[in-house]
Amino acid sequence: MKTHVKALVVGGGAVGTSIAYHLAKAGWETMLLERDELTSGSTWHAAGLLPYFNMSYASTHIHDYSIKFYKTLEEETGLNPGFSVVGNLRMAQSRERMDEYMLYATTAENVDVPYEWMSPDQIKERYPLVRTDDLVGAIFHPTDGYINPADVTMAMAKGARQYGAVIERKWQVDGYEWTGDHWDVTVTKMTEKGGNLVPTDEQQVIHAEHVVTATGNHAQRTARLLGIKTPAVPVEHQYIVTEPDPALVEWRKQNGEHPVLRDVDARWYVREERGGWILGPYEDGAPHRFRFDVPDSFRADLFPLNLERIEQEYMDFIHRIPSTEEVGLKDDFNGPICYTPDGNPLLGPAPGLRNMWLAEGFSFGITAAGGAGHYLAQVMTAGEAEIDMASLDPKRYGDWMTSEYAVQKNEETYPFLLKLHWPDEERPAARPLRTAPCYDRMKAHGAQFGQVNGWERPNYFAPKGFDDMAASSFRRGGWWQYAKAEAEAIRSGVGLIDATAFAKHRLTGPGATAFLDWFTTNKLPKVGRINLTYALGPAGTTHAEYTIVRQAENDYYLVSAGGWHAYDEDFLYKAIEDKEPEFGRINEEDVTTQWGVFAIAGPKSRAVLAELINDPNPDTALSNKRFPWLSMRNIELGMVPVKAIRVAYTGELGWELHHPIEMQNHLFDLLMTAGEKHGLKLVGARAQNWLRQEKSYRAFGTELGRDATPLEAGLDRFVDLGKDFHGKAAMEQTGLRFKCVTLLVDGPDDADPWGREAIYLNGERVGRCTSGGYSAHFGESIAMGYVRPDLAESGQALEVKMFDRLWPATVTEDSPYDPRNERIRVDN
Template identity: 70%
Template sequence: LDLERIEAEYMSFIHRIPSSETVGLKDDYNGPICYTPDGNPLVGPAPSLRNMWLAEGFSFGITAAGGTGHYLAQLMTEGEAEIDMASLDPRRFGGWMTTEYASRKNEECYDHVFILHHPDEEREACRPLRTAPAYDRQLQLGAQMGQVNGWERPNYYGPKDAPADFDHNSRSFRRGDWWQYAKAEAEAVRNTVGIIDASAFTKHLVRGPGATAFLDHFTCNKLPNVGRINLTYALTDHGTTRTEYTIVRLREDEYYLISAGAWTAYDYDFLQKSADDWMAAGKGHIDIHDITTQWGVYALAGPNARALLKDIVKDRDPETVLSNKRFPWLSYRDIELGMCPVRAIRVAYTGELGWELHYPIEFGRTLWDLILKAGANHGLKPVGARAQNWLRQEKSYRAFGNELGRDATPLEAALDRFVDLTKDFRGKERMLATGIRSKCVTVLIDGPPDTDPWGKEALIHDGVKVGRLTSGGYSVAFQRQIGMGYVPEALATPGTRLKVKMLRQEWDAVVTEDSPFDPTN
């Protein structure tokens, strides 16, 4: 026992717990502190294995021991915990992660323990690492990058000549210097057209003689016809939301599944294990391939999106190829833009006229340059993730990890229209038995003049906390703050008056109809 080494700490310990001065020291323990790249421990099932559970990487282990044991026991014995454990799930990290990456990010986590954290914080270690083809082009246009699952992704486009510390110095609990740029981007999508690099989306190819029956049971919505798409959800056995998918039906037994970019390994593990169980029951063979890095994605959205694409599409009749008749909403077509083959999907996360342009990854720079050049005649503006996040809330589009997760069912998320109760699907009976414990709503907020919510702010009714925001931001359509969150079902009626707590004050808010911007599409 090296008392000299720990003397200062021991004396402070006596000050905190006076009895320790006389009780005596039997031994001391000293060792490295465990960290993970994002600072959260690993609690849950091991990737690709069955009946193997992890509980490690605790930087403050003793303080989390009781809760970890409680919720891990629920996972092991009941299949799910009563809270959403996704942020601790070991499968949140992908196979791309290396020893050096983990080591350097762990050191960064330690450096960040006792500093002030802002909601718009981005950490710099090990970056850039994973980059989409147009990364350099975007930097030249002033892109200030964030990262998701190791991928660099524009958060917003600031000044082209911004100093290296521009984003760092813009961070605040109020509206930082970046806010004006995100606002201009959101306005461009509503008024002209914007382009968003969404290449980090998770993408899986599911095919084989058992694929259709498997996916029909695995997800809660009807499967689309060939050439069409559907938004749907895979549920846990407890009936809560496990994964959100856009399913594109390429052929009779071949499907292209798109899900959140932050959860590639997490989604693959659940999808593959579920398919393995299906095949083990003799229900038909299924091939599953993670093709995330084989395809890039540009989302083009805004009133001028069709006119822009018409200038570069190659077709026997370019005037009609993108029309509602030949290319209806929620459908997909293989098209050619300039020399680039594109899997175009008629959908937009911003609620505007738009397409997701999925392209073989090697065409990314050529396609970006082509769109930017053509877009000069249509008011095109590059758009980052922060503006997109504001815009999707104006349409009440839920986000996985915010409104969607393993602690709420699709019915509680008010997604009834995406649940087909006429068919059997995984988690259906538990979902129905759970009922409605709370309901997802969109609120417009008369908040402070220089601050927007980010999510997690308390929702208050008659002086009582009744829920919390899961997302927040600024609405360019309504020129006020906007948010989404969960409240008791009795308070989910449009017109209900609430309060949102920001900056230690309570601000007026009102529950809106779902999709307050352009509710009839």
């Protein structure tokens, strides 16, 4: 056995072998360890389906790569991976489901995934075994199908060996230790004993510069060995195999193999299997397994079938394919499949650790394996992938996450896989969890909450008795009218927003200034002032956005997106650790939960604060002269000391009021009382999102990410090219592949863009939307996105794809609402 390698991959399922293949192909000396046999985990009992359908742009890229890659394996390795390209028919029983498909289809177009629409009559004509009288239509993917999981894994393993990778079986990892420049990985030889896999006395230490864990159902054990947390916990997935269906056998004689069928409203899939059918349901009540450990006795094992749990799905299967009513059951499978709370895998660098990479939580492991290996290898070998992988980053769940949270959310996620995926849905399990002190007060005022990084954050405010779950839609849901009123209130009066979920860090010490000057793109602010700035990755793309408040010469208060708290902190901490020897001592402190935040904005915001501020001259304390735009002052509102920052994400006169979180309710009551005569309205995140688009304010995770530079995002004014900063050379070398624009969209009367839509010109796709919504000011839909640089000029006519139609759209000037920022800087 080798004891020194560049990369060690732990786990021999489809995901692990793909990673080993792609790393070896990239030229890295790679070894893969498997504690049992290749494919002995969830891979062996997977149904092998390869569905394209996914609402995530990154995941769609990953699935697309996998499907194309698997088709090349036989020529490369000589092993047939068992890919049956039979197509995938995804049926719809409702107009809402077809709306979902049409929203998905624009994501598919952005990745060049082919699809076809089919009516019930067309389905019946092409696939007469399917009952269609209660269908509305379907989307058909002609290029996917299903594959043999074991065969494709073995083909990738052979390919990995051809590129020089070493694969060792029956070795279990029992310890990881970071030495400062490599990992010492302690491994134990395993052996068979009485049908179980048990450790021997033989141990080795492997020195690996990089380690990737792809341990599937063993993810919790892996996390404990690494000293981190993970929400990857398995859930039972069962499927049954029928005896041959004579009608199917007869149909095949003239037509070839039947496509995969998905009746998602009935929550099942089926595919052919030796003249019969494999039925895979996603029922309610599927329990989690192995919250802490997989028992040593559990190898390529299964759980007992629970037919009662899937009785309704089985009856719906017979309803949809009536020929199966007299067909008997031949076999059944009920095995563990690892899940995460949002259904996406954990793919990327491990939190807090150097050169440790996670590839865990793959509920669609066969579909994603090829692409996961490809894009993770890009990140590891080149510093960045060609797509933004942030939505899959393991650090999207912070240390607040517990095993109980993971269990509740994963059991919720499992049946949701085939439920309607409303873009505005907020799933209820494990909530509320993280709440600001004002949560109950906001709730009493009608707050309808969403969850961001575990925090409860008001999305909008509605009258008593309003049903948030029933308000979701692919069009303008029941909440839309309330968000519109909130947006109008900020434009014409004053609104109050709970922004407590912002991530907040404090940097001090003699090295803080030099570090931040190197770490971020913009000039550092003077004492008492603020700046918006960006931190870049090695490819020159945007890794983080910070509002930097300079409190003293070497004292900085950093505010960043609440949804990316753990990600920003990890990126910041690792950069400090790297540069502290060069710049001097830097003290980094996470103060997120110490400070609550209210954002007050609108033409009357100054008047509300003037009633509360303790100042000898309250009428002038908030004036431009004493409190200019983009500055910070320590003020007192009633009994509350407030770090007031004159900035507003809504584009109106306003302040962020950072306050001791234990005083939040007192401050809330003061603001509500003072604001009553000024018509103060509570405002949620959805209205704020619309308002920031009217100002062309880019948001991290949509316009800002690891697939675009700040210059491509149109943020030149926040990039000081006169100084050296991390990622500058790569950013300049990248050039302008595309440009960020704001669009006003003359769309349907009952819908707005969601930020996933394709952008067209004369029938050619020229870009994609990244954000969308409604502009209360302009009275029409608004969107942001990326297009070819030559199409980024104000006035350019384009089209946006919505509900399978192209709607007129026009590129506006940057910040179409108040482009000269006069309202933000208005004086007393």
